[in-house]
Amino acid sequence: MAETVLKINDIHTFYGQIEALKGISLHVDQGEIVTLIGANGAGKSTTLRTISGLLAPRTGSIEFMGEVISGMPVHTVTAKGVIQVPEGRRIFPRMTVEENLGMGAFLRTKDPAGVQASMDHVFQLFPRLKERRTQKGGTLSGGEQQMLATGRGLMASPKLLMLDEPSMGLAPVVVEIIFDTIKTLNDQGITILLVEQNAAMALQIADRGYVLETGNVVLEGPGKDLLVNEQVRKTYLGET
Amino acid sequence: MATDMTRSRSVKRPAVPPRKLALWIVLALALIIVPVTLQAAAGLGFLVRILVIVGIWVLLALGLNIVVGYAGLLDLGYIAFYAMGGYAGMLVGQAVSGRLGGATFWVVLIPAALAGTLTGLVLGFPVLKLRGDYLAIVTLGFGEIVRICLNNDLLGLSNGATGLPRGVEQVVPPWPANWLADNVRFPTPIGEFAFGTNLFWYFVVLMLIIGAIVMIRRLDNSRLGRAWVAMRENEVAAAACGINIRTQKLWAFALGAMSGGIAGVTFAYVQQFISPESFTFMESVFVVCVVVLGGMGSIPGVIVGALLIRGVPDLIQGLMVAGVIQLSGDATSMITGYRFLVFGLLMVIMMAVRPQGIIPSKRRALELHPEDDRTLAEEDMQLWDTSHRDISPDDV
Numbered sequence: 244m245a246e247t248v249l250k251i252n253d254i255h256t257f258y259g260q261i262e263a264l265k266g267i268s269l270h271v272d273q274g275e276i277v278t279l280i281g282a283n284g285a286g287k288s289t290t291l292r293t294i295s296g297l298l299a300p301r302t303g304s305i306e307f308m309g310e311v312i313s314g315m316p317v318h319t320v321t322a323k324g325v326i327q328v329p330e331g332r333r334i335f336p337r338m339t340v341e342e343n344l345g346m347g348a349f350l351r352t353k354d355p356a357g358v359q360a361s362m363d364h365v366f367q368l369f370p371r372l373k374e375r376r377t378q379k380g381g382t383l384s385g386g387e388q389q390m391l392a393t394g395r396g397l398m399a400s401p402k403l404l405m406l407d408e409p410s411m412g413l414a415p416v417v418v419e420i421i422f423d424t425i426k427t428l429n430d431q432g433i434t435i436l437l438v439e440q441n442a443a444m445a446l447q448i449a450d451r452g453y454v455l456e457t458g459n460v461v462l463e464g465p466g467k468d469l470l471v472n473e474q475v476r477k478t479y480l481g482e483t
Numbered sequence: 484m485a486t487d488m489t490r491s492r493s494v495k496r497p498a499v500p501p502r503k504l505a506l507w508i509v510l511a512l513a514l515i516i517v518p519v520t521l522q523a524a525a526g527l528g529f530l531v532r533i534l535v536i537v538g539i540w541v542l543l544a545l546g547l548n549i550v551v552g553y554a555g556l557l558d559l560g561y562i563a564f565y566a567m568g569g570y571a572g573m574l575v576g577q578a579v580s581g582r583l584g585g586a587t588f589w590v591v592l593i594p595a596a597l598a599g600t601l602t603g604l605v606l607g608f609p610v611l612k613l614r615g616d617y618l619a620i621v622t623l624g625f626g627e628i629v630r631i632c633l634n635n636d637l638l639g640l641s642n643g644a645t646g647l648p649r650g651v652e653q654v655v656p657p658w659p660a661n662w663l664a665d666n667v668r669f670p671t672p673i674g675e676f677a678f679g680t681n682l683f684w685y686f687v688v689l690m691l692i693i694g695a696i697v698m699i700r701r702l703d704n705s706r707l708g709r710a711w712v713a714m715r716e717n718e719v720a721a722a723a724c725g726i727n728i729r730t731q732k733l734w735a736f737a738l739g740a741m742s743g744g745i746a747g748v749t750f751a752y753v754q755q756f757i758s759p760e761s762f763t764f765m766e767s768v769f770v771v772c773v774v775v776l777g778g779m780g781s782i783p784g785v786i787v788g789a790l791l792i793r794g795v796p797d798l799i800q801g802l803m804v805a806g807v808i809q810l811s812g813d814a815t816s817m818i819t820g821y822r823f824l825v826f827g828l829l830m831v832i833m834m835a836v837r838p839q840g841i842i843p844s845k846r847r848a849l850e851l852h853p854e855d856d857r858t859l860a861e862e863d864m865q866l867w868d869t870s871h872r873d874i875s876p877d878d879v
Contacts, residue, residue, distance in 0.1 A: 295723065321725035333720035335713055346713050350725040352706070392720075399725065 245272040248403055248434050249294070249325075254303030254313070256286075256293045263289040264300070265458035271403065271436055276429045278437040278445040278466065280479055281455035287438040288330055290455070291407050294436075295327040296320040307403070322350050324402030328392050330411065330438075336381030340372050343380050343391055347398030357400065365394035368424055386417030393424065397433075404428065405436045410444060422448055442479035446470040454479070514689060522682045525674035529805055531681040533797045538688035539750050540789040544773040545695045545782065546742025551771065552780030552844070553708065554735030555715035556611075557619040560626025561743060561770050563606075564599045566633060566762040568744025569751035571598030573647045574640055576654070576752075585658025588752050592745060599744020600737045602629075607736035611729055626767050634759040646758025647751075654755040656680060657687075684753050691749065695742055696782055707734055769793070772826065776833055778840025787841050796822055 249271040256264040264286050271277045279287045292298045294305055296317040305313040312320050321327075335343050344365060348358040366373035369390040375383060380391055389409055396404055406425065410418040418441065426448050429435050439445035446452050449466035454475060462469065469475050499507075521530045547561045572588075572595035580587040610621045636643035648654055660683040667678035702708045710731045713721040722728055751757040769792055777788025802808045803815060810818075833840070 297719070297722070316727070316729075317722040318725045318727040321723065327723045329719050329723050333717045333723070335716040335720060337716055338712065342709075346709065346721075346724045346726075349706070349710070349713075395720075395724070 245274055247271070248273050248308060249436065250306040251290075251294070252304050252306070254290075254293055254300035254305065256289055256298050256300045258289075263458055264293065266303070267455070267458070267460055268303075269453050269460065269463070271434060273434055274429070274432060275450045276425065276435045276437060276448055276466075278439055278449035278452045279455055280439055280442040280445055280452060280469075280475075282479075283440070284457070285455040286458040287440075287455055288407055289458075291327060291405050291436070291438050294320075295325060295405065318350075321399065324400070325405065326396045326399045326401035326403070327405045328396040328407060328409065330407035334380040334383075334388050334391050334395070336379065338380055339377050340380060340383070340391060341376045343395055344372075344398050347395035349399075351398075351400065358398065361398050361400060365397050368397075368427065369394055385413050386420065389413060389417070389421055390424075393421070397428070401433060403434050403436060405438070407438050408440060409437070410439060410441045418444060442475065443470070446475075518682060518685050519676070520673070522679060523671045523674050523676035526805060526807075528679065528681065529801045530798070531679070531685055533794060533801055535681055535684045535688055535753055536797060537789050537794040538685065538692060539746050539753065540770070540773060540793040541692050541786050542688065542695060542746040542749070543743055543770055544777070544785045544789050545692070545699060546739045546746065547770050548739075548774050548780065548782070548785050549699065549702070549742065550735050550739035551774050552785075553703070553711045553715075554732055554739075555711070556732060556735065557615065557771075558622045558736075558739070559619045559764075559767050559771065560606075560622035560624070560629070561739070562762045562764075562767040563626040563629035564602050564740040564743030565747040565750070565766075566629055566759070567602040567740075568595040568599040568747025569757045569761075570633065570641055570647065570747075571595050571744070572748030573654075573751045573757050576748075577648050577652055580655045584655055585661070587655050588657035588748075591748055595744045595748030596741045597744070599740040599742070599747065602744075603736040603738075603740025604733065606740075607733045611732045611736070623764065623767070626762075627764060630759050630762045630764075633762070641759070644759060646756060648756070654752060656755075657683075657752065660684075684749075688749060691745060695745075699782065702738070707731065711735060769826075772830060776830065776840060778843040780844035781840060781842050784840045784842035784844070791841075792826070 247270050251267060251269050253266045253268050254264055255262060255266055267286065267290055269277070269279075269290075279290060281287050289298065293300050293313070296312070296315050296319065299314050303313070304311050307320075307323060307325055310323070312323060312325065335346060338346065341362075344362055345358075348361065351358050366376075371387055372390055372394055375387065380388065383391060393406065393409065396406075409421050409425070413421070422444050425435060425437065429448075437445055437449065446466040446469050451464065452466050452469045453460050454462035454469065462472065462475065464472070470480075518531050518534055521527045521534075543561075543565055546564070547558065550556050550558045550561070572591040575594045576587045576591040579590065583590055606622065606625050610618060610625075613621060632638075633641040634644050641647065642649050660680050663678040663683055664680060667676075669676055710721065710726045713724060713726060714728060714731055718728060750761070754761075773788035773792050774785055775788075776792060777786070778784025799808075799818060803810055
């Protein structure tokens with residue numbers, strides 16, 4: 244039985260008066276890819292933002308490696324190794340590719356050799372970024388920006404990498420590359436929490452999945468099982 | 484002070500090209516020779532005084548530039564830090580000048596800088612959760628509160644609208660201003676040169692500016708500097724990189740305020756007098772104008788901005804007073820009256836034509852003139868080709 248990395252106990256998160264998460268519980272084990280799927284507004288990104296500390300849950304708790312991290316600010320959560328790759332490819336458009344990646348390693352001041360190794364790793368994963376390393380982030384294509392955002396997350400040497408909608412707004416071919424990379428990273432031992440609207444793609448690579456609907460977990464199970472689940476097929480995979 | 488934070492990347496500095504070196508030498512010589520010549524030339528000494536005031540404004544604007552240009556926080560009450568520095572310096576100075584004499588000014592630079600920094604932190608803690616317009620409004624209010632408190636002598640320290648120093652007290656000029664004025668004088672072909680107080684202050688301000696520029700350039704290349712850039716470009720992404728947004732903003736506020744405090748005490752000692760009317764909202768607006776007009780985030784830009792906004796009006800006035808240009812009373816009052824109109828117009832035109840400022844910083848210029856959105860699909864297709872040479876998209 245693998246060790247539990249992240250454990251979420253019944254969190255309720257509000258945007259003002261609106262309850263966006265109505266009691267989400269889930270867990271991520273060491274070495275897993277866990278995906279959260281669901282429609283727009285189901286609470287997937289809210290869950291991720293609550294974990295990363297951008298939002299605080301009103302009730303419930305989040306434990307990372309046995310330590311309660313709910314209520315901590317983003318930079319503290321990040322320092323613990325919970326790294327979020329934000330939705331919408333939030334890169335630094337006026338910094339070069341290399342500078343963007345360097346920002347990802349902002350907290351690793353005492354480990355220049357490790358940072359260099361991470362940089363090499365990212366360039367090995369995404370040779371395209373290496374080619375463009377002196378180019379400004381804003382001049383990259385959508386796919387390259389997603390690569391850059393992911394690479395920047397890797398630069399922080401994550402214990403848990405959380406990807407928020409990495410396929411959003413990308414051409415199908417690029418989505419393939421991104422998902423290939425997620426799988427590769429997982430094979431290299433990185434635990435991944437993946438939020439996706441593209442349920443089919445996400446469930447194919449995920450060990451386990453949670454289906455969210457209006458702030459609740461309505462289904463959970465191994466990715467393969469969810470992929471053949473009738474309800475999931477109807478609602479999220481667009482099959483009749 | 485921030486040795487830990489200013490640890491910069493080990494960038495190999497390229498050798499300075501000879502042309503650039505020559506340019507720097509010419510600039511350095513000009514900075515010395517021009518004011519000395521002006522001082523010697525009969526009737527032009529007042530220009531040195533204008534240079535001193537412009538210099539103080541450069542210092543002030545360099546400080547605000549950290550807040551607005553680097554950290555991207557609009558502060559409309561920046562003059563409050565200038566006031567706090569001036570008052571703190573003057574109060575401490577008058578208390579200790581009996582014992583310290585000519586050293587007073589040099590010593591009170593420290594309490595003035597501290598007063599500025601502390602005011603920056605006091606304002607910063609509660610307001611840095613605010614953004615954009617809201618932050619601007621709160622800082623505007625803060626600036627006015629400080630001025631009104633000083634004007635009403637809230638704590639019995641500021642001596643109200645009359646200002647400091649009180650009554651018959653005198654401000655002791657810093658060493659070695661008097662010695663220089665008494666001993667360094669010689670005739671020149673254009674008039675007798677005397678190392679007057681104005682020239683002395685000119686060099687003091689020049690040194691302070693150089694110090695500020697060195698500090699800011701080091702900051703720009705530091706972790707803190709990069710954190711500011713990241714924060715300005717995308718706050719969420721910056722937070723996701725582990726940057727403590729609040730702390731970085733506080734650093735910007737505190738450092739900017741420190742520079743304002745130093746400018747304030749210098750101003751107080753140059754004038755040998757300080758009163759609340761020097762710290763109105765309009766002054767705050769002028770500092771913002773200097774930064775915006777010159778170019779946010781750009782050191783040369785800020786200097787040019789200060790020369791234009793502070794230097795030109797003073798120059799015109801000075802020339803009139805000195806009788807170099809003869810104007811009727813009507814023309815004089817017109818120039819004074821239309822000053823704001825001209826500034827307003829200038830700002831509107833600048834924003835429309837050249838929003839990045841006269842001498843923009845390279846990065847800020849990019850932010851205001853984003854690259855055209857390129858067609859992404861085509862690029863993504865190429866991307867696919869390079870990483871999946873062996874299979875075609877149809878296979879998946």
